[in-house]
Amino acid sequence: xxxxxxxxxxxxxxxxxxxxxxxxxxxxxxxxxxxxxxxxxxxxxxxxxxxxxxxx
Numbered sequence: 332x333x334x335x336x337x338x339x340x341x342x343x344x345x346x347x348x349x350x351x352x353x354x355x356x357x358x359x360x361x362x363x364x365x366x367x368x369x370x371x372x373x374x375x376x377x378x379x380x381x382x383x384x385x386x387x
Contacts, residue, residue, distance in 0.1 A: 344363040346353040356363040372378035 342361045344356055346363055347366045347368050353363045353365045
């Protein structure tokens with residue numbers, strides 16, 4: 332598919348993060364799926380390092 336062809340298709344979005352962005356897309360009439368995601372280990376760098384050391 333050409334780059335121009337991409338812009339001729341209906342927009343479908345996957346939102347990771349703020350639900351306000353997903354709602355704005357829906358309000359504008361676009362399809363959007365919300366992904367409920369948070370950083371591993373709540374963003375705690377020490378816990379993330381421990382998980383990485385375990386190969387997780």
